[in-house]
Amino acid sequence: MKFTKMHGAGNDYVYVNGFVETIEDPASLSIAISDRHFGIGADGLVLILPSETSDFRMRIFNADGSEAEMCGNASRCIAKYVFDHGMTDKTSITLETLSGQKRLDLQLAEGIVTSVRVDMGEPILSSKQIPVHSDEDEIIDFPIALDGKKVNITALSMGNPHVIIFVDNVDEIDLPKVGPKVEHHPLFPKRTNTEFVQILSPDHLKMRVWERGSGETLACGTGACAATVASILNEKAERRVTMELKGGTLFIEWSEADNHVYMTGPATTVFEGEYFPA
Numbered sequence: 105m106k107f108t109k110m111h112g113a114g115n116d117y118v119y120v121n122g123f124v125e126t127i128e129d130p131a132s133l134s135i136a137i138s139d140r141h142f143g144i145g146a147d148g149l150v151l152i153l154p155s156e157t158s159d160f161r162m163r164i165f166n167a168d169g170s171e172a173e174m175c176g177n178a179s180r181c182i183a184k185y186v187f188d189h190g191m192t193d194k195t196s197i198t199l200e201t202l203s204g205q206k207r208l209d210l211q212l213a214e215g216i217v218t219s220v221r222v223d224m225g226e227p228i229l230s231s232k233q234i235p236v237h238s239d240e241d242e243i244i245d246f247p248i249a250l251d252g253k254k255v256n257i258t259a260l261s262m263g264n265p266h267v268i269i270f271v272d273n274v275d276e277i278d279l280p281k282v283g284p285k286v287e288h289h290p291l292f293p294k295r296t297n298t299e300f301v302q303i304l305s306p307d308h309l310k311m312r313v314w315e316r317g318s319g320e321t322l323a324c325g326t327g328a329c330a331a332t333v334a335s336i337l338n339e340k341a342e343r344r345v346t347m348e349l350k351g352g353t354l355f356i357e358w359s360e361a362d363n364h365v366y367m368t369g370p371a372t373t374v375f376e377g378e379y380f381p382a
């Protein structure tokens with residue numbers, strides 16, 4: 105199976121061209137190829153597929169084989185992939201995902217993709233739609249019991265579920281210990297992604313992320329968007345922020361005009377290869 109290894113701000117996936125390759129069991133394949141010793145090594149698997157409704161369709165699988173509704177970093181990499189492989193000559197591309205159609209705008213310099221801007225759509229604040237098991241309509245600055253302590257969370261969806269916790273210093277978080285406790289907390293029937301956010305200034309945030317199904321990743325595009333929205337809802341940030349992640353920087357705007365969240369960031373091709381299933 106031919107594949108392309110790409111990353112968006114260090115969030116790395118194996119990309120497979122579904123126009124050429126047929127993948128029978130993508131969940132199992134994602135588990136196998138994500139292994140950083142016995143496989144290719146990645147945060148998961150992304151399939152680029154034909155679509156009836158959009159230019160292309162994305163399916164994204166976490167390293168544990170679970171399929172996610174949306175992936176911000178992978179959306180940018182797909183835009184670069186299809187442009188670089190001559191599968192489109194458009195610089196504004198529509199992408200069908202399990203959380204609806206997204207628009208990707210390529211930014212070029214001398215014909216080379218330098219960054220991609222994704223219209224991530226509207227944040228979803230309704231607890232039922234995130235989903236969160238709660239009688240509250242929205243989960244903003246909401247106390248929960250975590251590891252015997254009271255922690256205030258803000259929860260929302262960018263098509264996939266996110267919990268945001270504000271901390272004084274993200275580098276002091278013991279993510280392998282606390283991340284799974286939030287991911288598997290009984291409040292979240294579909295589990296959740298978790299972002300720990302440090303406010304450096306109202307337009308400059310720093311975050312680390314424990315991703316549902318993949319553990320700590322160096323960046324999370326939907327997570328950066330969710331963290332920005334949560335910071336604004338909690339009156340800690342402005343509408344446009346620079347989001348600093350371990351693997352790079354993303355620029356996020358929650359537009360007052362259309363209530364959409366826009367994410368701009370890099371997309372990098374690392375290598376192409378051939379995978380031989382065991």
Ligand SMILES: N[C@H](CCC[C@H](N)C(=O)O)C(=O)O
Pocket residue numbers: 115164166171172173174175176177178264265297315316317318321323324325326327
């Ligand atoms: N782990 C996420 C999917 C990947 C999202 C992330 N890598 C991004 O860039 O948005 C989930 O299960 O919802």
